[in-house]
Every structure is written in structure tokens, then in C-alpha cells.
Amino acid sequence: MPDVLIYSSNFCGFCRRAKALLEQKGVAYREICVDGDPQSRQEMMARSGRHTVPQIWVGETHVGGCDDLFAAEFGGELDVLLQAEASAE
Structure with missing residues (x-):
């Protein structure tokens, strides 16, 4: 299974929707909550160029x-992205 990463917030409805979709598809993910964690938020913004959550990666x-x-x-x-990343492992 590919490494799926989601930066999220506990107070974000969009984060809940994104995680629900991944769970519905049976996709395991690693979550980094940026609430009260300015270092993780800065890391997310540096990687994505965006300041909003969620920010989601499938592999790289x-x-x-x-x-x-x-x-x-x-x-x-x-599905194509998930399969491609799974094959690359």
C-alpha cells in the first residue's frame, strides 16, 4: 500500500471528508495534525505552497x-495514482 500522508486539523470539516473518502476506499494513511503545532504547519506550507488543510500526498x-x-x-x-505508487514500492 502506498504511503498516504494527510496534514489536517481536528476542527476542519474538509479534513474529515478527505479522511472519510480514504477510509471508504480502504486506504491507510498517516496523519499529521497541525493544531497547535506551528512547526508541522510550516513544514506543510513549505512542501505544498499552501496554507490550508487538508494537504494530501500519495507517495511523493x-x-x-x-x-x-x-x-x-x-x-x-x-485509483491510478494509488496503484502506481503501490507498484513502485
Whole structure:
């Protein structure tokens, strides 16, 4: 299974939606909560160029936020990305 990383906040509805989609697909993920953790938030912003949560990576590929994740799912790209990353392991 590919390494899926999500930077999130406990108070973010978009984070909950993104995690629910991944869970529905049976995708395990590693979560870094940026609440009260300025170092993790700075790391997320440096990696993504964005300041909003969630920010999601599949392997080394930055998927983006919740809307980006759902767009990839509806367009079929998420499964392709997950399979490609799983094959690369």
C-alpha cells in the first residue's frame, strides 16, 4: 500500500471528508495534525505552497486539498495514482 500522508486539523470539516473518502476506499494513511503545532504547519506550507488543510500526498505526489482529492476520485486518477505508487514500492 502506498504511503498516504494527510496534514489536517481536528476542527476542519474538509479534513474529515478527505479522511472519510480514504477510509471508504480502504486506504491507510498517516496523519499529521497541525493544531497547535506551528512547526508541522510550516513544514506543510513549505512542501505544498499552501496554507490550508487538508494537504494530501500519495507517495511523493502532492494531490492537494479535499476538493482536489474528490476531483481525482471522480476522474479516476486517484485509483491510478494509488496503484502506481503501490507498484513502485
